[in-house]
Amino acid sequence: xxxxxxxxxVNQFSPIKYFCSISFSRTLKFLIxxxxxxxxxxxxxxxxxxxxANEFESLLNDLGNKSRSKxxxxxxxxxxxxxxAALPALNALKSKRLAVTGKGNIVILNESENQAxxxxxxxxxxxxxxxxxxxxxxxxxxxxxxxxxAKLKLNSKESTVRxxxxxxxxxxxxxxxxxxxxxxxxxxxxxxxxxALLLVLAKINIEGNDRNKRIESINTIKKFGSKDFYTVxxxxxxxxxxxxxxxxxxxxRDSAAKAxxxxxxxxxxxxxxxxxxxxxxxxxxxxxxxxGLAITFGLMGVINMAHGEMLMIGAYATFVVQNLFVEYxxxxxxxxxxxxxxxxxxxxxxxxxxxxxxxxxxxxxxxLETLLATWxxxxxxxxxxxxxxxxxxxEVANPFYLSGGVEVFNGVVFPYSRIMxxxxxxxxxxxxxxxxQKTSLGLQVRSVxxxxxxxxxxxxxxxxxxxxxxxxxxxxxxLGGLALSQIGNVGPELGRMYIVDSFMVVVLGGVGKxxxxxxxxxxxxxxxxxLEPISGAVLGKIIVLILIIALIQKRPQGLFALKGRSVDN
Amino acid sequence: xxxxxxxxxxxxxxxxxxxxxxxAIFLLPVLNIFISEESFFHIPDYMFPLLGKYLCYAxxxxxxxxxxxxxxxxxxxxxxxxxxxxxAMGMYLMRSIGTEGVYxxxxxxxxxxxxxxxxxxxxxxxxxxxxxxxxxxxxxGFFAFTFGYFAFRSRIKGVYFAIITQAMTYALMLLxxxxxxxxGGNNGLTDFKRIxxxxxxxxxxxxxxxxITVLVLFLSYVLSRYIVKSKLGRVLxxxxxxxxxVMFSGYNTLNYKLFIWTASAFLCGLAxxxxxxxxxxxxxxxxxxxxxxxxxxxxxxxGRGTLVGAILGAxxxxxxKSWFTVAAPDYWLYFLGFLFIxxxxxxxxxxxxxxxxxxxKNSNRDATND
Numbered sequence: 001x002x003x004x005x006x007x008x009x010v011n012q013f014s015p016i017k018y019f020c021s022i023s024f025s026r027t028l029k030f031l032i033x034x035x036x037x038x039x040x041x042x043x044x045x046x047x048x049x050x051x052x053a054n055e056f057e058s059l060l061n062d063l064g065n066k067s068r069s070k071x072x073x074x075x076x077x078x079x080x081x082x083x084x085a086a087l088p089a090l091n092a093l094k095s096k097r098l099a100v101t102g103k104g105n106i107v108i109l110n111e112s113e114n115q116a117x118x119x120x121x122x123x124x125x126x127x128x129x130x131x132x133x134x135x136x137x138x139x140x141x142x143x144x145x146x147x148x149x150a151k152l153k154l155n156s157k158e159s160t161v162r163x164x165x166x167x168x169x170x171x172x173x174x175x176x177x178x179x180x181x182x183x184x185x186x187x188x189x190x191x192x193x194x195x196a197l198l199l200v201l202a203k204i205n206i207e208g209n210d211r212n213k214r215i216e217s218i219n220t221i222k223k224f225g226s227k228d229f230y231t232v233x234x235x236x237x238x239x240x241x242x243x244x245x246x247x248x249x250x251x252x253r254d255s256a257a258k259a260x261x262x263x264x265x266x267x268x269x270x271x272x273x274x275x276x277x278x279x280x281x282x283x284x285x286x287x288x289x290x291x292g293l294a295i296t297f298g299l300m301g302v303i304n305m306a307h308g309e310m311l312m313i314g315a316y317a318t319f320v321v322q323n324l325f326v327e328y329x330x331x332x333x334x335x336x337x338x339x340x341x342x343x344x345x346x347x348x349x350x351x352x353x354x355x356x357x358x359x360x361x362x363x364x365x366x367x368l369e370t371l372l373a374t375w376x377x378x379x380x381x382x383x384x385x386x387x388x389x390x391x392x393x394x395e396v397a398n399p400f401y402l403s404g405g406v407e408v409f410n411g412v413v414f415p416y417s418r419i420m421x422x423x424x425x426x427x428x429x430x431x432x433x434x435x436x437q438k439t440s441l442g443l444q445v446r447s448v449x450x451x452x453x454x455x456x457x458x459x460x461x462x463x464x465x466x467x468x469x470x471x472x473x474x475x476x477x478x479l480g481g482l483a484l485s486q487i488g489n490v491g492p493e494l495g496r497m498y499i500v501d502s503f504m505v506v507v508l509g510g511v512g513k514x515x516x517x518x519x520x521x522x523x524x525x526x527x528x529x530x531l532e533p534i535s536g537a538v539l540g541k542i543i544v545l546i547l548i549i550a551l552i553q554k555r556p557q558g559l560f561a562l563k564g565r566s567v568d569n
Numbered sequence: 570x571x572x573x574x575x576x577x578x579x580x581x582x583x584x585x586x587x588x589x590x591x592x593a594i595f596l597l598p599v600l601n602i603f604i605s606e607e608s609f610f611h612i613p614d615y616m617f618p619l620l621g622k623y624l625c626y627a628x629x630x631x632x633x634x635x636x637x638x639x640x641x642x643x644x645x646x647x648x649x650x651x652x653x654x655x656x657a658m659g660m661y662l663m664r665s666i667g668t669e670g671v672y673x674x675x676x677x678x679x680x681x682x683x684x685x686x687x688x689x690x691x692x693x694x695x696x697x698x699x700x701x702x703x704x705x706x707x708x709x710g711f712f713a714f715t716f717g718y719f720a721f722r723s724r725i726k727g728v729y730f731a732i733i734t735q736a737m738t739y740a741l742m743l744l745x746x747x748x749x750x751x752x753g754g755n756n757g758l759t760d761f762k763r764i765x766x767x768x769x770x771x772x773x774x775x776x777x778x779x780x781i782t783v784l785v786l787f788l789s790y791v792l793s794r795y796i797v798k799s800k801l802g803r804v805l806x807x808x809x810x811x812x813x814x815v816m817f818s819g820y821n822t823l824n825y826k827l828f829i830w831t832a833s834a835f836l837c838g839l840a841x842x843x844x845x846x847x848x849x850x851x852x853x854x855x856x857x858x859x860x861x862x863x864x865x866x867x868x869x870x871x872g873r874g875t876l877v878g879a880i881l882g883a884x885x886x887x888x889x890k891s892w893f894t895v896a897a898p899d900y901w902l903y904f905l906g907f908l909f910i911x912x913x914x915x916x917x918x919x920x921x922x923x924x925x926x927x928x929x930k931n932s933n934r935d936a937t938n939d
Binding site: 539 | 637641731733862907913
């Protein structure tokens with residue numbers, strides 16, 4: 001009872017809240033002393049800089065001033081003070097979320113403008129009881145703001161923030177930041193930030209009058225610049241109406257031309273790397289989609305038209321696991337994906353086994369009918385999911401370790417999710433390979449694939465092998481769905497988008513060997529991505545199809561077919 | 570020749586065939602024109618395009634039956650040939666709109682919309698009906714011949730062939746979805762006004778198109794029956810049953826397969842060309858892989874390798890589709906899905922097979938065991 005009341009009280013005075021809640025807990029009592037020490041030290045520091053702090057506060061208050069010139073001066077001075085604490089307020093001013101309350105307090109509104117935070121105290125305010133107005137800014141103020149924000153960011157201790165600021169400056173560099181950039185360059189130690197700052201400097205100096213500095217700038221751009229610098233360099237090479245160069249100095253022109261050439265070459269290289277990566281990524285998705293298909297096709301000679309729906313079921317299983325985590329284990333949300341791996345595998349595998357037992361088993365030896373029957377199954381599955389989860393796409397969130405990406409080159413980002421999928425595929429393929437090569441089930445599967453009758457004669461229960469293999473193939477499809485849920489939309493028609501491509505993988509790679517599927521999937525993925533920039537996505541797909549038909553002329557059984565002498569193979 | 574054709578059916582068979590033909594060509598129009606609208610026997614105007622649509626599907630089913638039911642080659646890409654015929658007819662109909670489009674331009678509306686200044690070269694000639702007919706007759710077959718030559722030459726068959734044809738229709742669908750391909754992109758070709766000067770809105774034009782469709786279906790049926798009863802047809806059935814033995818007996822199966830594949834595509838193209846003026850639109854979704862698979866199920870429902878079954882199946886499935894999509898749209902896919910499963914599991918000979926079980930036959934029908 002008492003504690004409750006104190007807590008209630010404490011909640012209203014947030015500064016003591018932290019302190020009190022600790023003192024309630026006996027086990028944490030020993031923490032009090034060091035914390036007290038910190039408080040004392042903090043007091044000393046604040047008393048030293050108390051005059052500066054006052055100026056800082058009054059400047060912050062000035063941000064809400066009616067007069068634009070006062071805002072301008074405040075912004076400028078805040079930039080010069082270099083206190084990063086001003087960043088949120090300045091950013092808010094820039095995005096028109098800074099407001100002045102009736103009492104004259106400066107507050108920051110959140111994006112949906114239903115919450116406000118006091119700039120000075122950090123207190124959360126109830127927005128409904130407030131009357132506020134927003135200070136008005138014009139383009140001049142905005143220019144000052146950009147510079148001030150960049151300055152503050154360049155002072156930041158985090159190298160990522162500094163890099164971001166440098167890149168921001170690169171986008172709209174003006175001679176006004178020249179001194180600032182030069183000053184930060186002197187103290188900058190991080191190479192990436194240095195590079196970016198050098199580029200900012202070069203971009204400004206190339207327009208200047210100093211000949212040596214201009215040539216130096218062009219060389220810097222040649223060294224580090226990306227394709228964004230084409231316009232800057234081309235301006236140097238501009239001609240007037242009579243066809244004469246505006247730039248009289250031939251040395252500057254030559255070095256600019258050379259710079260363009262070397263950037264272009266580098267760009268081609270970067271594009272190739274990016275194509276390769278995205279090709280690999282597409283290929284690994286196709287591989288996950290096609291691997292299960294190839295296994296069942298190789299074993300039973302049955303094309304499972306419902307295989308795409310196994311992907312869909314895997315993706316929806318991921319979705320369900322995610323929702324369960326949101327509901328019951330929100331604090332462990334980011335790890336739902338790990339749990340989803342076995343769940344999506346099992347969900348698809350069970351559906352696959354049921355299909356095999358109930359339908360496909362009865363159609364043995366009639367591959368074309370199986371194809372039609374599995375198509376019917378896929379329709380039923382799609383419609384069931386559509387009626388259960390709705391026809392709209394559902395949202396599957398990336399956990400924190402899969403969001404974002406790594407910037408390999410300037411402007412080329414490899415998302416973590418795609419990198420993880422490639423790793424995941426390597427893991428799955430290795431696991432399947434081990435299963436087929438090292439276990440007794442694998443041995444049985446391989447023998448049934450090679451010669452069903454003979455395997456049966458040797459005492460292998462081909463029916464059981466069929467069932468387990470079908471489950472395995474479907475389960476791998478479910479894993480494919482899990483992977484797809486991390487990079488694309490999850491909807492009832494998810495499987496349809498990949499099914500034709502994964503059939504092509506099987507046709508190209510041949511059946512009976514994992515290597516064939518791997519080669520087929522990666523080949524199609526990479527060729528697709530390299531053709532896309534040249535011919536467009538659709539024509540690229542058609543060219544790939546024509547290539548496959550051409551390849552089949554040479555190797556009718558696919559690239560990696562098992563060799564046999566049977567006439568019907 | 571005539572004697573051969575007459576031998577295709579028994580007297581009773583011909584009697585039924587001509588009876589149906591007569592009913593479709595004379596009785597239905599008479600019931601439409603001369604019976605008052607209140608009467609139960611009156612056939613309303615909207616029935617003719619609808620029936621015409623089913624009949625076009627029946628021609629497609631005949632085509633699929635020739636290649637799948639008799640030759641054992643399952644094609645999942647017949648939507649392509651259907652669409653080629655349809656687009657050819659659609660292009661003619663687009664050109665005959667003249668300057669009456671929304672933009673009052675010489676060019677088709679979608680080209681004005683895309684800001685194209687002149688007609689692409691492949692639209693030349695579609696101002697003339699004769700040229701259009703030539704394209705309808707030749708292009709689907711030619712395309713099929715080229716594709717089939719490369720596919721059959723490398724002995725792609727069975728499931729492989731089905732998948733390759735599916736990829737073909739998928740790729741072409743993507744191609745036609747692009748605006749830049751020049752066939753109206755997503756929306757396809759529509760808003761037709763007239764054919765050969767006759768307004769497409771006019772009930773008599775609709776009736777005329779219906780009668781033509783009936784006649785084409787009749788001729789396609791006789792042609793198909795003629796093919797499967799000939800020696801050539803016997804070889805085709807043999808290819809379906811054991812292709813290797815046919816090859817070892819000295820037949821070049823490539824030629825036979827190529828012939829029936831091309832003929833099937835030709836029929837499909839005709840069906841597409843008749844379909845477009847009656848339905849009033851052609852767009853790339855006709856080339857969806859799902860549509861082509863549905864064509865196979867029409868044949869499977871009716872009964873493979875019977876021709877009559879194919880026509881029957883196309884009618885049954887599409888009437889069911891029309892009914893479901895209005896009455897219970899959520900359950901149409903369930904119905905279709907279970908139809909696929911049930912027919913393949915329990916009715917390998919389709920509905921014709923059910924009748925056969927009750928009606929004793931003196932001769933063996935073409936067995937469908939592959």
